[in-house]
Amino acid sequence: MDYRRGGTAERPTISFVTADAAGVLRLSRAESRMNIMTRQMRTTLASAELPPLPSGIEIKTLLLTDQADMVIVGTADGEVFRYDARDFNAPRLAEHVRVLPEGERLTGLYFLIGEQSLVAAGDRGSVDVLFRLGGGTAPDGLRLVRAHVLPRQPAATEALAASQRGKMFITADTGGAVWLRHSTSGQVLLRLDKPGGAERYAAVALTPRDDAILAIAADGRVAMWNIAVPHPETTFATIFGRVWYEGYDAPSWTWQSSAGTDQFEPKLSLVPLIFGTVKATVYALLFAVPVALLAAIYTSEFLHRRVRAVVKPAMEMMASLPSVVLGFVAALILAPLVEEIVPAVLFALIFLPLAFIAAAHLWQLLPRAVMLRHAGLSKLGLIFVCLAAATWAAGLLGRPFEALVFGGDVKAWLNGDIPGAVGFTAFLLLPVSALLIVVTAAGPAGDALDRLTGTGSRLRVAIGALARWLLLSGAALALAVALASLLTAIGFDPRGGLVGTYVQRNTLIVGFAMGFAVIPIIYTISEDALNSVPEHLRSASLACGATAWQTATRIILPTAASGVFAAVMIGMGRAVGETMIVVMAAGNTPIIDWNIFNGLRALSANIAVELPEAVRDGTLFRMLFLAALTLFAMTFVVNTLAEVIRLRFRRRAAAL
Template identity: 55%
Template sequence: MEEPDRSFPAPSGARRRAAERPGKARRSVVLADRIADRAITVGGVFVIIAVFGILIFLIEEILPLFKGGAITGVSEYDTGITFESPPVLNIDEYQSIVVALSPDGTLETFHARTGRRLHAPAFDFQGKKLSAMGHTFDREVLAFGFEDGTVRFAGMVLKTEILTPDRLPPGLDVLDDRDLTDGAAVYSAVPGNQFRKVSVELGLEEELRVSTPGIPIVAVDCSAGGMAERPTRALVTVNSAGEVHLSVTESRLNLLTRKAVTKTDTTVLPPIPRGTEIRHVLLPSKADHVYLADRSGTVYRYNIQRFETPFLAETRRLLPSGVQLNSMGFLLGEQSLVAGGSDGSVGIYFRLDRRDATTADGFTLVRTREFEPHEAPVSSLEPALRGKTFLTADQSGRILLRHGTSEATLLRMNGGFEKTRALVIAPRLDGVLALAGDGHATLWNIAVPHPETSFRTLFGKVWYEGYPEPGYTWQSSAATDEFEPKLSLVPLIFGTVKATFYSLIFAIPIALLGAIYTSEFLDRRIRGTVKPVMEMMASLPSVVLGFVAALVLAPVVETWIAAVILAFLVLPACLVGASYLWQFLPERLSLRLQHWPKSVLILCTAVFGLFLAWRSGPLFEDVFFQGSFVLWVNRSHGGAAPFLFLVFLPVSFLAVSAAASRMYGRRLKLFMRGTGSFQAAGLSALNQLGVVTVSILVSGILALLCDRLGLDARGSFVDTYVQRNTLVVGFAMGFAVIPIIYTLAEDALSSVPEHLRAASFGCGATPWQTGLWIVLPTALSGVFSAIMIGMGRAVGETMIVVMATGNTPIMDWNVFNGLRALSANIAVELPESVKDGTLYRVLFLAGLVLFAMTFCINTLAEIIRQRFRRRAMQL
């Protein structure tokens, strides 16, 4: 038996010529190959180094956000001043002079850095005995209450002047390496051959009779406001008889005589229970509420918004039974009420509007924060003039620097003495002074650059002043000094995800279906024209797309919003209907109309669908939304059923189509094989028409049922309409993302081996079945990479999001309102931020989060792509 010939056939044609080529490449080719190999390797290494360098730089910039504070220097000295009761301390922003005002009205001043006593001015009370004292938050306006029932306003200002050397007084004494003194003021050299003078200026106004004559004032507080030409001041007094009086003074300056005329109005507040010993009186600068507190921790809150009819709004005990209230005060902005107890506890209370409140005005004090407790009873509390930072001290001498929002303990200090009589924080938050009753003082130089930041304030829910509950909030700046920056990155991350999600919903179906059609159905000559045009779309600058979206697309969409919504249904319906009409054409004619004519007809059908949606938009809006879609989403009129019908319609169509295919699809196909092409097309069209009819009925029934159950799409992914919204961003960003996904997906689909297509066609599959079940799974790794690269493009998009969304940092899936993305926030905020400031570093943290998001997306895409690629290589 002869063995079969297993030798390979001799090469012929091109293969013979290739076989006859020499096996050794030319030296120039080898050299060029090696150079390219080395250059690509070195370039790749440098890219990796650059990426790691960027990562290290970002981490280096954000680390100070989480470091808390540090003590940079300590000075201890004896001032020689003794106090029986805690004085009121004040210090200038340059830490030159400290002012100590005792409860009896005695004023002492000393040098902040050395403790040397200075000559202090004095208040002249004309022999009257001081019985109570209060001050504004900045300590520049004082109120003195006397035993005869009168009060007097006073001013105590640390004045700063810049002097030239020729204006310096002679014979200045040296205090330290920075400061000089003439015995009363402190002089410091500053750049430009100049000197800074810090001095104390006092002012005492005429007495006011605001209480019952002869009854001593036991507690007083004051506030200042109004305009420069019409200043107003308010004060609250409590006398020994338990009477509470509210007084408002208004000064008007006569522009001709330059004399001020002061008018005072006084009203009596509802009385407090007899025998109540008031220890704390607080009057915020707005003068809308008054807080009185006794030693047991019971707070009496008066509503004084109407001066003529004040009333006791709430009586509440802040601390548990048996715990005394040792300290109470406001933080900057006078919205956060801080209370320190005899058990060492420290907490913050907000005045909030509560529906279930049993108070007279509907507001109630709510404990919103609790801090690390002291081991001994709290003895004093001192707020800072910058931010929500404050000091607490206990009777063992332990002092804690805290932040009211982050709830962090920034610094721990020990005064070295048993009882801290008074505390003060330097206005620039760079120093802390503690003064004991025996005159011993300690000055800490501190550095707390970012007290408001912690992992919780950046990524967790925070309960801010004026908000009903904790939430994620971004608001970096405002027009007032009392404003507290709200720097949660969660709304920005949410905005990035929201913009990406809606953009990809619009982009992926169009790009992927377009790639499948181009790869499997479109003529090669037409593809050679279409694909370069799509690639050129990717080169359009995003700033141009954002400009067009903001100034052209957004107003058009707002005007024709009903037509836009209708187009999502009409355009696919027209294309599907045209495809069924195409089946009625004779086979010879349909073959002749392939390629360019067919593409032109598809384009014309799409244009017709858009035109039909545009013309039908007003009628559609009248029937479904009673004439105005914008008013409907604002819940001004209409029910939930019409829009729910539109939402359920695509889902119902898919479900009914699947059910019909499963029930009789195979039998219908077998039956149509025995009929002519025209009859088969008619049966297919009738079947599809029946599916659409049933889908409409099912969708209508579901919409009515959900409406009866109280379900409404409004308030979820559709709600109040804003012109610059996520829908516009989806269109504009989809225009930028579609070319990327389309090009890469089409390349992946076109690279599928032809023998797989041939095998599928040989088994009787149609081009659509081949593309869907053979080509697409084989190229799935490349298609997935295309989608992920498009997602990365959408995540990092800046200008479109900046210009077309309104940049509102809200957490809402409503497609008709705006958002603020990480990239847009960096672009908007970074030019206005102070270098190395908190906002500056938080923006770099936003950049790191964006870096991490894109890194994770690309890494996940590569892992999945490799998995799909291994499966495809087995084919």
């Protein structure tokens, strides 16, 4: 038999399941009710017979859940019959499975705390852990799945006892060996041999604090061991590998350190936190590096010295902005704003660079005298005017872009409610197709195009350059659409990978906010590196007929590569260690997902969020220190590799 207590103080219940010698299974419930006036208790007993088992079955053990909604019958030949008792008056057989290998006899079944894990022991020393999972074909939708196969004991396992605090349990075999195990980590924590003279143990138990093991031998003697197992759930495999946790359909990397019940199983994988750190850094650098490097090149090579003396200190002052302020603005202002204009923001990522390139070509159409007269502060002001106008135009074109690419509703498209992925795939492929077109244009076809459009008066050359850019842009767009159509035809869909369901506080917001924190650092160091290039290299390039842009990209930038690379690495270090922006703007969801519209949790943010609640010297407390050590190791390795690469760049440029 097995029984469970339940109900409330006013209406307590006792449920029990029994099996008699004839194999008849009966589920009974005694419910007591208190008379509020007389304070007397009145008990009623209800009973229901379970559907019969096949004839010849030898029942080994019975288990009843706390809610008395499930009965598990273990047979001696290693099979389990699971009954659905949610309807007390009409229980039914839900599942019949074999839990041990063929030919092995069952010696015991036991629930671990929470009753989601079922330990099955056999006469050949096998100890397996089964989970109750959803998705089954049974009437209650559940199924028993073998999740963990633990190390075998030397002899038949016959006595089991579970911890009242976690997923530890004890198994004792007929040879007198007592093993302390942990279900989730799968490790044997302790192996105890029998005392002299004892043949076997009839029963074992763990004390409520998991600090002692009690074993009663068949001859009546009692043995007790004081034990200390402070962190049984942590191994290298559980911290960095996939682990199959209760309630999960498959092994996974999961971080969830606490919950609202004592039956909770801590999940302490650092992989989602490492992934979140890398994800935030990658998207922040994708936004920050192009902006910072192009700004540094423009300031160093094209901006007037008097204007540079104002712009560079202003950019350096941006580095003094507290990250908590950037995180506050990102979470409370930027995130709700971007959610309302997602299509416009995405369109601006392509439209703003194109608008600046178009403005640059139009600037070349002006008379030389006008260009020289306004080459200083006026030109910089026109750049900001162009930025404002392009931003305003992107906002106006956001709705048509949404209709063209996302079928009229970007969030519904991201959720998969609207079919079709050609438009967004072409949007993603546009930079790649543009690079392919530029590389192609650098060959013989490009040389012929240069001879056609690069001769004649200055105005004609400028018009030819504009026409060439429009032609190449159209070719890049056509190539992107063609590639997107081909990928979509073979089943490619970016949803579920780089993009997916939209969450307000997401990686896109983190990338913008962290980018503003990283840009001043990369800009300042890169600009100093570009300015440190010897002037004779710049003069020689210009004297050979190269344009200022050719000189900057083919002479100055390669020569200053060591300094520029160091700037990017320092910016990466700033992004990896960023805390407040990630805490406030990323949603703090420890998931492994490249979706730019979903959240993340970084190592630094996790330490800041969970350290105040961690019990000193507890498992979580030590895991947070391990997270800090992991973060240090990541930055150390990255910076070491960066220094090696920087020195190679420096040796190559030293000969110049």
